[in-house]
Amino acid sequence: MVYYFKARPAAGDYVIYMGLDKHENEDLIKYGLPEDIWFHVDKLSSAHVYLRLNKGQTIDSITSELLEDCAQLVKANSIQGNKLNNIDVVYTPWLNLKKTPAMDVGQVGFQNPRLVRTTRVEKRINEVVNRLNKTKVERTPDLKAEREVHNAAERAERKAQIREKNRRVELDRIEKEKQAEIRSYKGLMVSDKMTSNKDIASKGKSLQEMEEDFM
Incomplete structure (x- = not known):
């Protein structure tokens, strides 16, 4: 079972889950997407909350309003953290999560600790938590299948980008060849290198004589 929430409308169309x-967290860790940002109460037990960003966005795209929604939801779903004030919530890209065989179920580490950020939550804001809970939807998704669909779309997009790049390279090559041909043609047509019929007549030579001189 996965719980899905909608962020405040002013923050944009974002899903928090x-x-x-x-x-269940094990599957979320395993089948997350590159657009996901992971949230957890620092040094205390809590739910693993994920924010799914839009494609092309990064952790720096998270606004203060969106961050508050995620942090409040994490705090509210921590038995200890929900009772305390001034707790820290850590968050990092899903790609930065690390899972090793020695870790317990639901436990996770980080590939690079420097990519982990912290936000202070002074107290629970019931208005925020209640609003989020009103949007709560329970689903049992096939996380593996969703990941495979995402990967297939990514592969198709990369192939399209490669095709477009190759097309542009070929068009550039054709244009360069065309410009080189034009420059070569202009070089052959330089007037001071050409001999007209008038020039031949002024020198008193016939066309046949000129051809014999050339030979």
């Missing part, structure tokens, strides 16, 4: 328990 989390697993039912630590076992």
Whole structure:
């Protein structure tokens, strides 16, 4: 079971989601997408909350309003964290998560600790939490299938980009050859290198004589 929430409309059309328990979190860790940002209460047990950004966005695209929604949802879904004030919530791109065989179910580490950010949550804001809970939808998605569909779309897009790049390279090559041919033609047509019939007559030579001189 995965719980889905809608961020505040003013923040944009974003989906926030989390697993039912630590076992569900294992699949979320395994089948996340590059656009996902992971949230967790620092040093305390809490739900694993994910924010799915739009394609092309990064962690720097998260606005303060959107960050507050995610941080409040994480705090509200931490048994200890929900009771405390001034807690820290850590967040990082899904791609930065690390899972090793030695880790317990639901436990996760980081590839690069420098890519982990922290936001301070002074207290629970019921208005935010209640608004998010009103948008809550429970679903049982096929996370593996969703990941495969995403990967297929990514591959198709990369192939299209490669085709477009090759097309542009070929057009550039053709244009360069065309310009080189034009320059070569202009070089052959330079007037001071050409001999007209008038020039031949002024020198008193016939066309046949000129041809014999050339030979």
